Amino acid sequence: MAAERDRVKAAADWAQAAQRADEASGHALAMTRARAVADLVEAAGSAKEAARLLGRQPPIVSRLVTKALAVGEGQATPTGVLVRGLGKDQVHAAVRSHDIPAIAGLTHTRSMRSLWSAAVRRVSARSPDAGRLSPFQPSPAEWGVRLQPVIAARAAEDLPLRVLETGLWAHRDRPWQQASPARLLFPESVRELRAAALLECVFEPAALDPSTWGSSGTPVVPPWLAARTQWQLDTLGLPLAYVAVLSQGHDWRLYRLPFEPEQAGALRLAAEDFLNAVARVEPPAEHDRGFTAKDLATVTAEAERLAHLGAEAERTAEANEDFGQREVRLGQQILEDIAHAARRGSYELSQVLGHHHLANVDFLLRPS
Incomplete structure (x- = not known):
């Protein structure tokens, strides 16, 4: 009960702050206000x-809700x-674009464990977390929300x-896959609003x-950011995304x-595993290695590099009687896992690299 009261109070505080901000901005934040209400x-x-x-009067609130919807x-x-x-x-048991970086182990700002805990609470309660930043909290995320119309x-x-401006979308065949891009882009010469x-x-x-x-x-x-954007493109079936970035107030x-x-596809695999963990109420394993520092576009190349080193180590092992058959078998197994992961995508590779302890793969990187 106390948690429910806190959630209502947080939502009311946010709605009141959004109302003040909209009035002060000459109604430039009208949609933010409508969504908050x-x-x-x-x-x-x-x-x-x-x-x-x-x-406020109930009819005013009803009009704002209609506008948001x-x-x-x-x-x-x-x-x-x-x-x-x-x-x-379908709405509550979902993975949205802002969830994907944590699920794929690509951000340090939020762990997959904390995201899982929030998802379990949301699904159990059948209500979304309030979880909103105070409109006066001086954080980059808060300024990002406020500056989105300008950008x-x-x-x-x-x-x-x-x-x-657009709303929250779900994939037609996978309702749990959802995205809310900042804007959708449409051809100027076509009257039908079909996003390009x-x-x-x-x-x-x-x-x-x-x-x-x-x-x-x-x-x-x-x-x-690449993961979040690819998730949105995959959800909506669009071929292209533009990412507008403003840094330091002047670098555009x-x-x-x-x-x-x-x-x-790799991100979908990660999301499906995450949702299965939520359904089982079983905490997912965190990413154990430094995968978060690797760009999604370079993961396959990294797998090929490790496979090459492993092959070299295996050839060295065959010529060295003291190396031992156990190390050879282990190297072969790891190489097979890495090759399979490279075929399936970056998420699978991150899991393989996390499951094999550094001590077990150290010999792969040892100079011959």
Whole structure:
């Protein structure tokens, strides 16, 4: 009961703050306000109770909820459907784009264990976590939310497509696979709103690390962002994503990421394993190795490099009677696992590298 009260209070605080921010911005944040009020109605259980908490008339609250639910209406994507048409169980037992980096072990900001705990609570309660940042908390994530309309508007100047706000989407054949891109992009000359690409908006307060961020126009972005973007493309069935990035308040870049089927397939495997762990109420194993530092695009090359070293070590073992048959068999097994992982994708490789202890594979890296 106390947790439920806290959830309602957090939703009310967020809705009130969004209301103040919208009024102060000349209603530039009207959609943020509408979504915050819609979340409060869900948490409070009725528009009447939400109106009481906000000190507003119920009809005003109802109009805001209608506005929030209407985002994305009339838009179409090759494989996506608006979540508005899904049942509650399908909405709650889901993996969304912001979950994927943690599930795939590609971020240090949130562990897969904490994500699993939150998912188990959400599914058990059949209600979403409040889990919202205070609108006045000076964090990069908070500023990213506030600056998203600005970044999207700037990106629209560089793109020969209509840039429209959108809603939460699910894959038509996999309702648990969901994504909420910042914007969808539509051809200017076509009246039908059928998306051609999507846009992600990112705010980075510090200078971009050149080891993970490429030049504007390239597809080189950090692994966590690549995973999130590929998940969105896979959910909606789109061939292309643009990622607009503003760093240090002045460094502007626009990246272009095509759809990568192999990466998307690997992420789906990771998500399915995660959802199975949620269903069993069994905590998933965390990623044991430093896979988070590897770019998704370089994982297969890394597997091939290790396989080459392993083959060299195996040839050395055959010529060295003291090496021992046990090490040879172990090396062969690891090589088979790595080759299989490379075929299936980055997630599988991360699991193989995590399950084989460093002491067992050290001889593969030992100079001959």
